[in-house]
Amino acid sequence: MNYLSFKQAIRTSIKALLTNKVRSFLTMLGIVIGVASVIIIMSLGAGAQSLILGQVQSIGSNVVSITPGKSDESGPPTSVLGIVVTSLNLDDLKSIEKAKDAIGVDSAVAYVDGNGTLTYKNNSYDASLEGVTEDYLEVEGGNLSAGRFFTEEEINNISKVVILGSNVKQELFSDSDAIGKRIKIKKQVFEVIGVFEERGQVAFQNYDDKVLLPIKTMQKVLVGIDYVNVISFKTNEAFEVDSVISEVENILRDNHNIKDQTGASDDFSVRSITELLDLISSVTDALKYFLALMASLSLIVGGIGIMNIMLISVNERTREIGVRKALGASNKNIISQFLIESIFLTSIGGFIGIILGIMISWLLSVIITTLGYDWVFIVSFWSIFMAVVVSGLIGLIFGIYPAKKASKLEPVEALNYE
Amino acid sequence: MLIKIQNLKKEYISDNVVTKVLHGVSFNIDQGEFVSIMGPSGSGKSTLMHILGLLDRSSSGLYEFAGQNVNELNDNQLASFRNEKIGFVFQSFNLLPKTSVLDNVILPLTYSNNRKNMSERAKKVLDSVGLGHRLHFFTNQISGGEKQRVAIARALVNNPSVILADEPTGNLDSKSGIQIMEILQKLNEMGNTIILVTHETFTAEHAKRIIKIKDGLIISDEPVIKQRVAQEGVLLK
Numbered sequence: 001m002n003y004l005s006f007k008q009a010i011r012t013s014i015k016a017l018l019t020n021k022v023r024s025f026l027t028m029l030g031i032v033i034g035v036a037s038v039i040i041i042m043s044l045g046a047g048a049q050s051l052i053l054g055q056v057q058s059i060g061s062n063v064v065s066i067t068p069g070k071s072d073e074s075g076p077p078t079s080v081l082g083i084v085v086t087s088l089n090l091d092d093l094k095s096i097e098k099a100k101d102a103i104g105v106d107s108a109v110a111y112v113d114g115n116g117t118l119t120y121k122n123n124s125y126d127a128s129l130e131g132v133t134e135d136y137l138e139v140e141g142g143n144l145s146a147g148r149f150f151t152e153e154e155i156n157n158i159s160k161v162v163i164l165g166s167n168v169k170q171e172l173f174s175d176s177d178a179i180g181k182r183i184k185i186k187k188q189v190f191e192v193i194g195v196f197e198e199r200g201q202v203a204f205q206n207y208d209d210k211v212l213l214p215i216k217t218m219q220k221v222l223v224g225i226d227y228v229n230v231i232s233f234k235t236n237e238a239f240e241v242d243s244v245i246s247e248v249e250n251i252l253r254d255n256h257n258i259k260d261q262t263g264a265s266d267d268f269s270v271r272s273i274t275e276l277l278d279l280i281s282s283v284t285d286a287l288k289y290f291l292a293l294m295a296s297l298s299l300i301v302g303g304i305g306i307m308n309i310m311l312i313s314v315n316e317r318t319r320e321i322g323v324r325k326a327l328g329a330s331n332k333n334i335i336s337q338f339l340i341e342s343i344f345l346t347s348i349g350g351f352i353g354i355i356l357g358i359m360i361s362w363l364l365s366v367i368i369t370t371l372g373y374d375w376v377f378i379v380s381f382w383s384i385f386m387a388v389v390v391s392g393l394i395g396l397i398f399g400i401y402p403a404k405k406a407s408k409l410e411p412v413e414a415l416n417y418e
Numbered sequence: 419m420l421i422k423i424q425n426l427k428k429e430y431i432s433d434n435v436v437t438k439v440l441h442g443v444s445f446n447i448d449q450g451e452f453v454s455i456m457g458p459s460g461s462g463k464s465t466l467m468h469i470l471g472l473l474d475r476s477s478s479g480l481y482e483f484a485g486q487n488v489n490e491l492n493d494n495q496l497a498s499f500r501n502e503k504i505g506f507v508f509q510s511f512n513l514l515p516k517t518s519v520l521d522n523v524i525l526p527l528t529y530s531n532n533r534k535n536m537s538e539r540a541k542k543v544l545d546s547v548g549l550g551h552r553l554h555f556f557t558n559q560i561s562g563g564e565k566q567r568v569a570i571a572r573a574l575v576n577n578p579s580v581i582l583a584d585e586p587t588g589n590l591d592s593k594s595g596i597q598i599m600e601i602l603q604k605l606n607e608m609g610n611t612i613i614l615v616t617h618e619t620f621t622a623e624h625a626k627r628i629i630k631i632k633d634g635l636i637i638s639d640e641p642v643i644k645q646r647v648a649q650e651g652v653l654l655k
Contacts, residue, residue, distance in 0.1 A: 008528045019516050323512045326473055327572070328501020328529040330494050411473040415512070 006340075009333075013341040016313070027309045028349035030302025031394065035353025035387045036360065037295040042383035043361035045288030047368070050376050052284060055201060056277055062106075063139065064245060064272045066092075066231040066252070070265075086227040087256065087267040090215070093133060093231050095251050103247035104239030107138035110228040112218045118172060118211065120183045125171040127211045129185070131218020139234045142207065147179045147194030155214040158221065163194035167208035185211075188221055245270050292383075296390065302349070303394040310342050310402035321406050322414025331407040338406050342399025343392055350391025354384055419482075420579060420611055421447040421470065426479035428465050439465045441634040442479065447613065449579075452606040454614045454622035454642075457631035464584070466631065467615045471504055471582045472496050484579060501529050505573025509585035511565045513557040513572075519544065520553040523572045530576055543571040547601060563594025570601055580611040587621055599624045599648035624648055 017024040069085035093110045100108065112131035117124050134152045150161050162183065169178050169192075178192045190213070199207035219225055235244040249263065249270055258265050271279075314321070321334060329337075358379050365377035428440040439462045447453055457463040468474040469481065472488060481488050483503065491499060506512075513522050523540040527533060544550055547567040552560055557568065566586060573581050583602060587595035603624060606612050616622050623646045630638040 015517070319512070320514060323514065324525070324529075325497065326471070326500060326506050326512070327526040328497050328576075330497040330529070332494075333497075333529055412468050415473065415508075 006336075009336050009340045010344070012337055013344050016317075016341055017345060020313075023309060024345060027305055028345055028352070030305040031299065031346050031349030031391055032353040032356060034296065034299035034302045035350045035391055036357035037298060038292055038387055038390075039354060039357025039379065039383055040361050040364070041291045041295045042288065043357070043377070043379045044364065045284070045291060046378040046380060047365060047375050049281065049284040049288065050378065051373060052280055053277055054374060056273060056280060059273055060141075060234070061273050062235045062237060062241060064233055064235060064241065064248070064270060065276075066233075066248070066268055066270050068227070068229070068268055070267060070269060085267070086225070088229075088231060089227050090133075092252055092255055092268075093228070095255050096231070096233060096248055097135075099247070099251060100233075103251075104236040104244040105248070106234040106236045107135040108231060108233035109133050109136045109139045110215055111230045111232070112215055112223060112225070113229050114218065114223050116185045116211075116222065118168065118183050118185055120172040120181065123172045125168055127165070127168045127209055128205075129211050129213060129218065129222065131213050131215035131222075133215050136212065139232050142199055143197045144194045145197040146177070147192070149194055150212075150214050155216050158216050159214055160188060160190045160217060160221065161193045161214065162190045163196065163212040164192060165196050165206075165208040165210040166198040167206070168211055169195045186222060241272050241274070245272065299390060299394060303346070303398040306342055306346060306395065307398040307402060310338060310399055311405070313341075314338065314402045314406040317406075318409060318414050318417040321409050322411055322417065325409070325411040326415060334407040334409075335403045338403035339396065339399045342402070343395035346391045346395030346398075347388075350387055353391070354387050357387070419446050420449045420451075420484055422480065422482040423470075424480040426466075426469065426476050426481060428462070428469065428474075429477050439634055440469075440476070443631070443634075443636050445629055445636065445639055447580075447611065449611055450606075450609055451627060452603070452612045452614070452625040454616060454625035454628045455631060456616055456619070456622045456628055458617055461631050462634040463615050463617075463631050467582060467584050467613070470613060471506060472500050497529075498531075501526060502576060503579040505576065505578035505581045507566065507569050507573050507581065507583040507586045509588040511557075511562075511569050511589070513565055513568055515558055516556060518554050518556055519549060519560065519568050522557060522568055523575050526572060526576050540571070540575055543575045544568070546574075547571045561594070562590050563597055566590060566594070566598050567601065570598070570605075574605070574610075580613060581605065582613050582615070584615045585617070586614070587616075595621075596648045603648055620646070 066088065068088040088110075090110060093108055096105060096108050100106070110133050114129040114131070115126065116129045117126050134150065134155060137149055144163070145166070147163070149163065150159065154161055162185075164172070164178060172178070172183065173181065178195055181192050182189050183192060184190070196207065196210075201207070213222070215228065233248070235241050249266070250261075252268055252270075253259075253261070253266065256267055258267070260266075324334065324337075361379055362377055365375050368375040423446070424444045425442045426440055426444070427438070427442050429436050429438045431437075443466065455463050455466060465474070469476050472483075472491075475489070483499070488496070488499070514525065520537065520540055523544055524536045527536040527539065541550070541553060544553060547570055549564060549567055549571065552564060552568075557565060560568070569586075570581075581602070586598050586602070590598065599621065602612055602614065606626075612625070614622065614625055622628050623642055623644075625642060626645055627641045628638070629636055
């Protein structure tokens with residue numbers, strides 16, 4: 001088919017589509033919605049992904065965490081799956097701290113997590129409790145707006161002291177001073193010795209809602225365990241993160257009497273933030289594409305709508321097809337006429353869908369930003385490209401059958417069709 | 419010889435019942451003739467006209483068009499044969515609805531190999547049938563007589579070897595009918611070959627030769643002794 005007859009076919013198609021404006025529009029709507037939802041989901045997915053990665057990145061790239069339980073190279077650590085593993089303890093932290101200058105660890109901290117309700121006079125507040133060791137600030141950062149952090153002695157003495165996140169302090173004490181005040185957690189009395197400056201969200205934890213306690217106090221008084229949930233350490237910048245990790249792994253294997261140096265028998269897993277980022281990206285990617293796939297199902301439904309309407313159109317225009325054939329249209333001419341019509345329909349639908357999708361994604365990004373998240377509006381070239389290709393393909397695939405049907409009509413029968 | 423038909427048969431098979439429509443017809447038509455094919459309904463004249471127009475295939479027998487045995491042509495070749503060599507005029511006009519007069523006449527050109535100056539060529543033919551002032555009217559905005567003149571323009575636009583008119587006056591009032599017959603006669607005077615299918619003797623007598631067909635067989639094939647001349651004002655019947 002050359003340019004001129006292509007142009008003619010396009011003109012014919014536009015004319016046919018304009019003849020049934022409402023029908024064309026409704027048919028297109030399926031594609032519009034499908035394409036728009038794919039674009040929106042891809043955009044929201046990309047935005048959420050960058051939000052998550054940004055949060056994790058804010059921890060710092062030289063922070064490494066050790067979680068109890070073995071894990072696959074790419075899978076999540078066992079502890080994340082909700083299985084309690086008790087293989088990490090404070091001795092592990094001690095061993096790492098002892099060797100820290102030699103192996104390139106800057107500082108290390110152990111964590112025990114929990115929840116509890118804090119009460120002060122008539123005020124109470126649910127906060128996440130975190131038992132930590134004395135080098136917490138060196139690893140995690142953060143500043144106190146009042147008071148001080150607890151000392152190693154206070155940890156060893158199982159002192160009942162707490163440091164409040166700014167939000168917790170505000171809820172319990174509002175603007176009055178909190179230092180030296182006594183609060184209750186699970187019927188035990190604690191003294192407030194420090195208050196954090198506002199820190200906001202980092203890696204999905206609201207630091208301002210946290211309450212820090214000496215780790216042994218947390219273990220013995222509030223939870224009743226002798227293991228720790230996580231050990232984190234910061235590597236010395238002069239050392240390669242990977243080599244520090246393998247040194248730490250060796251120390252832990254020594255501690256746990258693991259002879260196997262390959263890592264296959266490890267009862268812990270060591271992950272740097274970089275590895276964690278890769279893991280999170282692969283999980284969020286999978287989620288994003290899964291959702292996009294779900295959205296593209298609506299495109300298939302739209303495609304079936306197109307096929308349905310094209311079949312009706314072929315039926316209605318049987319006589320026209322007969323006339324065209326009598327006047328010399330070949331089967332190819334008829335096929336291309338109906339195919340161009342359906343591709344045109346889906347392409348226009350796709351185009352409108354892209355515009356609509358981008359507009360809605362942008363609107364959502366504005367709303368999410370207003371809600372206080374650090375949201376980035378992302379519409380990737382790929383999602384647009386895919387939308388264009390897919391909507392065109394749908395026109396082609398779902399248009400072929402009706403077009404073939406039209407072309408196979410016998411001229412006499414088509415002409416005599418009532 | 420433009421058309422050579424020998425022992426042409428056509429039968430339809432549906433539900434294992436064979437219906438014979440043409441029992442073996444033979445005739446020739448030369449370049450420049452004006453032939454009426456006449457017969458009552460059910461005689462097989464429509465089937466014959468469809469086969470002559472390459473819209474349908476015969477079951478057996480020979481059909482040569484300009485020396486070409488059309489039974490040897492495939493669907494695509496038939497399509498371009500129809501496009502280049504045959505101009506159709508139908509009883510029910512068969513114009514595209516919601517489409518301008520001009521675009522209707524351009525339509526056959528878009529399927530041809532010569533797509534130069536389509537618009538100019540179509541306008542010229544429309545002028546010759548007296549519709550130069552209706553170019554951009556839609557086909558549902560013009561009268562029946564005008565519609566049939568558009569159809570004639572459409573049939574002529576590709577300079578066909580033969581014009582096949584199937585009851586062209588059947589849906590028209592007598593005045594418009596006479597106009598159409600006048601145009602067909604003029605076209606014949608200019609050298610065009612015309613085959614007219616009709617059941618009316620009066621209309622058939624505008625041709626120079628009448629082939630009468632009944633029950634699928636030719637019952638007579640004679641020249642018209644006194645050809646009627648269509649002129650406006652001549653009253654029908």
